[in-house]
Amino acid sequence: MIDLYTWPTPNGHKVHIMLEETGTPYNVIPIDISKGDQFDPEFLKISPNNKMPAIVDPDGPGGGPYPVFESGAILMYLAEKTGRFMPSDMRERYDVIQWLMFQMGGIGPMFGQAHHFLHYAPEDIEYAQDRYANEAGRIYGVMERKLEETRFLAGDEYTIADIAAFPWALNPGRKEQKPGDFPNVMRWIGEIEHRPAVKVAMEVLSAEKRDHSKGMDEETRKNLFGGAQYDKR
Numbered sequence: 458m459i460d461l462y463t464w465p466t467p468n469g470h471k472v473h474i475m476l477e478e479t480g481t482p483y484n485v486i487p488i489d490i491s492k493g494d495q496f497d498p499e500f501l502k503i504s505p506n507n508k509m510p511a512i513v514d515p516d517g518p519g520g521g522p523y524p525v526f527e528s529g530a531i532l533m534y535l536a537e538k539t540g541r542f543m544p545s546d547m548r549e550r551y552d553v554i555q556w557l558m559f560q561m562g563g564i565g566p567m568f569g570q571a572h573h574f575l576h577y578a579p580e581d582i583e584y585a586q587d588r589y590a591n592e593a594g595r596i597y598g599v600m601e602r603k604l605e606e607t608r609f610l611a612g613d614e615y616t617i618a619d620i621a622a623f624p625w626a627l628n629p630g631r632k633e634q635k636p637g638d639f640p641n642v643m644r645w646i647g648e649i650e651h652r653p654a655v656k657v658a659m660e661v662l663s664a665e666k667r668d669h670s671k672g673m674d675e676e677t678r679k680n681l682f683g684g685a686q687y688d689k690r
Contacts, residue, residue, distance in 0.1 A: 458482040458483060458484050458515065459476065459481055459482065459483040459484070459512050459513070459514055459515075460483070460484050460486055460512060460513040460515070461473075461476065461483045461484065461485050461486060461510065461512055462486045462488050462500060462503060462504070462509055462510060462511045462512070462513075463485060463486070463487070463488060463509050463510040463511075463661070463662065464487060464488050464489060464490050464509050464510075464662060464665075465661060465662045465663055465665065465666040466490075466509075467565070467568075467624035467625045467627075468508075468509070468510060468528040468565070468624075469509060469510045469528075469661070469662075470623075470624035470658060470659060470661070471510075471528045471531075471532060471620055471621050471623075471624055472510045472512065472528055472531050472532070472535075473658035473659070473661040474620045474623070474624070474654065474655055474658040474659075475531070475532050475535050475536075475542070475617065475620050476535070476658070477654035477655070477657050477658040478541065478542065478620070478652075478654040478655075478658075479535060479539040479541045479542070481535065481538075481539060483512075485661060485662065487662055487665060488500060488509040488510075489665070490509065490680065490681060491673070491677040491680055491681060492676075492677075492680065493676075493680040493685055495507045495508065495509060495680075496680075496685060496688070502524075503524040503526060504524075504526035505526070506526065506527075507686075508526065508527075510528055510531065511524060511525065511526040511531070512524070512525050512531055512534075513525075514534075514538070528561075528621070529557055529558070529560070529561045529621060532557065532617040532620060532621055533554075533557070533617065536617050542615065542616045542617045542620065543616060543617055544614070544616070549611070549612065552611040552612055553611040553616045553617060553618045554618075555611075556603075556610040556611045556616075556618035556621075556622070557617055557618045557621050559599075559618075559622075560618065560621040560622045560625065561621070563596055563599075564596055564600075564621075564622055564625045564626070565625055567589060567592045567593060567596055568593055568596070568625050568626075568632060570585075570589040570592075571589035571590055571592070571593045571631075571632040571633070572631060572632070573589075573682075574586045574589055575589070575590065575631070575632070575633065576631065577673075577681075577682070579678075586633075589632075590632060590633040590634075593629075593632035593633070593634060594632075594633075594634050594638075597626075597629060597632075597634055597638070597639050597642055598639070600622070600626065600639070600641075600642050600645075601638075601639045601640075601641050601642050604641035604642055604644070604645050605641045608645075608648075609645065610622060610645075615649075619645075619649060623646065623649045623650075623655070624659075626642060626645075626646055627646065627650075629642075
């Protein structure tokens, strides 16, 4: 059984979805990032960049325990281990990898910055809000043009590229985007969110999830955005 160190964030949900879609048994170990669990020395042995999610596969390469951090790497690892959601054909496989990297290098970082400056920053910084909202709109546009041509991001089959991008693409309005401007993205979101495994996965740790957009205490802000991130460990 996979040990899953996670919290209900977009990156956490990626791995929840993959585990549910593949039917892989897993044990949830909450990493409450608002309380600083990500800085625990034992967790840092698994995820040296103090980010969740991370997994430990007790039956890893060579037959022993194997830790994997970084959500994109976890998706690739689970795809290879289970033989699901990653094509074997080289051309098709690299179509998937390209869109996975687009999520890791574009969708996640840029949407994350949009969320931060629009909802969590302690003060309104118009330049940052405009920059990241505009970049979010540009990225949705890239997805829209692709999804006008194909059913899913890497083609007509559902893959880890879709699993990676889906949790981040939800709720365009929080990034100051109009859903009606991206009908193909919304069609794609609707198809994925109705998958039974996705419905289950999106509920993982849902009872523990908190909305901090209306304010957070000093400890939470320190753990998520402040000095705790930069302490030497």
